[in-house]
Amino acid sequence: MARIKVPTIETERLVLRGWKRKDAAALYAYAKNPNVGPHAGWKPHADVAESRGIITQLFQRNTTWAITLKGDDTPIGSIGFEADAYRPGINSREMGYSLSEDYWGQGIMTEAARRLLKYGFEELSLQSVMIRTGEANLRSQSVIRKCGFHYEGTLRQCYRMYNGEIRDSRVYSMLREEYEELRGALQENLPLNR
Numbered sequence: 455m456a457r458i459k460v461p462t463i464e465t466e467r468l469v470l471r472g473w474k475r476k477d478a479a480a481l482y483a484y485a486k487n488p489n490v491g492p493h494a495g496w497k498p499h500a501d502v503a504e505s506r507g508i509i510t511q512l513f514q515r516n517t518t519w520a521i522t523l524k525g526d527d528t529p530i531g532s533i534g535f536e537a538d539a540y541r542p543g544i545n546s547r548e549m550g551y552s553l554s555e556d557y558w559g560q561g562i563m564t565e566a567a568r569r570l571l572k573y574g575f576e577e578l579s580l581q582s583v584m585i586r587t588g589e590a591n592l593r594s595q596s597v598i599r600k601c602g603f604h605y606e607g608t609l610r611q612c613y614r615m616y617n618g619e620i621r622d623s624r625v626y627s628m629l630r631e632e633y634e635e636l637r638g639a640l641q642e643n644l645p646l647n648r
């Protein structure tokens with residue numbers, strides 16, 4: 455698969471930019487934390503070489519951005535789109551993200567995810583965006599709610615973790631017409647009252 459170049463995008467506090475090979479140490483610094491990866495379904499990284507492999511084999515081959523704070527180019531998280539496995543033949547993507555634990559609870563992922571919804575619907579002309587998370591991942595469920603996604607249902611025992619554990623997935627989506635309705639509030643970072 456060819457390398458995908460993503461544009462640099464700014465939000466109020468963040469710069470979202472493409473991942474570079476030399477970001478491996480910064481990725482490893484947060485991806486080795488057992489509180490981060492397992493919530494998103496992946497194993498904590500074992501060493502910097504593994505993080506480098508994820509950057510070159512996964513992040514640079516998907517529509518994935520490094521999350522940095524304005525004024526500091528060090529990645530503190532990742533966000534991006536992959537194929538929506540539930541909607542073959544539809545221009546739909548699944549959103550995924552993770553953030554260094556040092557930065558949780560400051561609204562950073564909500565800010566990044568809202569901006570990527572704009573990119574997805576307006577630049578990639580998506581028909582819908584899907585996102586899924588585990589029952590226990592209340593933080594991610596908050597981000598999803600604050601972005602305005604609709605809960606579709608829970609797929610029971612649909613997901614096998616890297617350690618063999620089988621989990622349920624809560625599945626959410628946003629359709630293009632729903633995005634159009636929320637667009638102003640999402641862009642101005644207003645609460646959605648839902």
Ligand SMILES: CC(C)(COP(=O)(O)OP(=O)(O)OC[C@H]1O[C@@H](n2cnc3c(N)ncnc32)[C@H](O)[C@@H]1OP(=O)(O)O)[C@@H](O)C(=O)NCCC(=O)NCCS
Pocket residue numbers: 489490491493494495551552553554557558559560561562563564565586587588591592593594596597600
């Ligand atoms: C999920 C994750 C990306 C959230 O990022 P974040 O920048 O901290 O998110 P935000 O600050 O925008 O929102 C966090 C929400 O969780 C809430 N929260 C914080 N601690 C919580 C707790 N112990 N239980 C429940 N909710 C909690 C916050 O109050 C906030 O919601 P609110 O604004 O409605 O109050 C981050 O925690 C993470 O990377 N987790 C590990 C990887 C992961 O889970 N990825 C997603 C897989 S689907």
